[in-house]
Amino acid sequence: MLIVLARVAGDRIMAARRTDESASFGIEYVKDLPSFVAAEERATPRWVWDDTSHWYPQLLAARVRVDRCYDLRLCHAILRNSELTSGSALATGAASSWDAPRVPDRPASGALFELEGDEPRVDADPVAELVLQREAVARSAQPGRIDRLLAAESAGALIAAELEYAGLPWDAARHEEILADLLGPRPPEGERPAALRELLEQVQQLLEAPGLNPDSPVDLLRALGRVGLQVTSTRSWELKQLKHPAIGPLLEYKKLARLLSANGWNWLDTWVRDGRFRPGYVPGGVVTGRWAANGGGALQLPRQIRGAVIADPGWKLVVADASQLEPRILAAMSGDRGMVQAGAAGDLYAGIVASGAVETRDQAKVAMLGAMYGATTGESGRLMPRLERAYPKAIALVEEAARAGERGEIVTTRLGRSSPRGQGAGYDEVASESEVSRARNRARAWGRFTRNFVVQGSAAEWALCWMASIRRRLHAMADGTWLTDAPHLVFFLHDEIVVHCPAELTDTVSEQVRLAAVEAGQLLFGAIPAEFPVTVAVVDNYGQAK
């Protein structure tokens, strides 16, 4: 059963229900959304709505969870662009409001937004859009794959809302300790903490630059130049090459200044409330299908402060990451038996060494990353021919993706997400030499993008399937207990998840997380015997994992 929800004129909510494919929609109006959804959810319908982030948070706030949904905006973006649905009316029609960029939900009351016109929002007709989308899927050459992707993408939207609802357990006191240890006590607003002040004085003295602000690259570059240090930038790795007494304290300053500005006291005040860090997640926010973040920097949580992520008393964190996910995805997608075999024993990179393709694990890793990113120089570039000889099908897949991109063609992930229509490679015949070379560079850069797109995007699909399966399994374990009173997901980072879990359930949860990884592999690749092992750590704080 499907139930489509929409806001209609007069700020009313309409529900259009369809019990099976052949039936027509029955319309009703909803008085109280949470109680309506809670009642209907007993029959586990698929809820269809324009944008999960506009509907689900208020349901969760009322302690109403839903099992399945269909996010029209996210699915539209996939179908509109996918090679697998390129002939559909949805793909060929004029752009509509469904193509508009995501609109962040309006805060309940915000003076800033009142000016923008506060008439109630009326949704574009979601039933018509749903019909168009289903038609596009039905006419696709690969309806199974694309449907799987739409389901996974929609499940991801539910998970993102639940992650934000639950929040990541965060011990503000522990965070403050970490800051105090490294930076000194919290300084008054606008002043540098003690550790930074001391380092700054040293740097200023050693460079004989009393007024120097190391946070200003221009200023710093000038000061370094005055003592004879020739550098083209002030990046840390470049400064590390230099020999001068000021470099040590300068690098230390930069490290601590980064901690202060990115995850210091201001960050703590802004993003942590009541023992939870609640960042913004944006499912489908990256072209490849990865999630993006907006607010809080969830996807760049530095290792330095992960020790502040502490499970509640009596609870644990189950931290799981998919080992060498992208190369394994490449192996499975290309059907490269040798590379699949190399990953069968556990450590894919060790398997590559064992096959004799390269000498060390580090070489295997660098070479694989280079193959997926398009490295041409350095050690990675030098190892490529050997990798290609050992794993011809895997390397051919990324090489073909790169060539397609260079020709201006689109490429597509395992389940059917296509790259944006690119940067044409063309240049005209009368173009000057520099124009030709610029065009060639642009084409090559786009080729590196499409090369990476197929692997990164397919890995993102695997991760969505994995996480959706984990969510389903955790819900089954919960046996009616509310989301956050039972084991629940609290963090997601591309190929890694964290489950907040009562201590006595960690074994079961770990097992379910592993089973979910097997299931994800089957969802993407069917019977291909590719392994997707996960490393699971049961810890009290996130800093203890890995």
Place this chain on the structure above:
DNA sequence: TCCGAATGCCAC
């Protein structure tokens, strides 16, 4: 004074 580009570093 506001805003976008440039810079640099964090995550995968």
Place this chain on the structure above:
DNA sequence: AAACGTGGCATTCGGA
């Protein structure tokens, strides 16, 4: 050693 993909975010700096 520093070129090789996807991002977010804080800070500086120069132009409107």
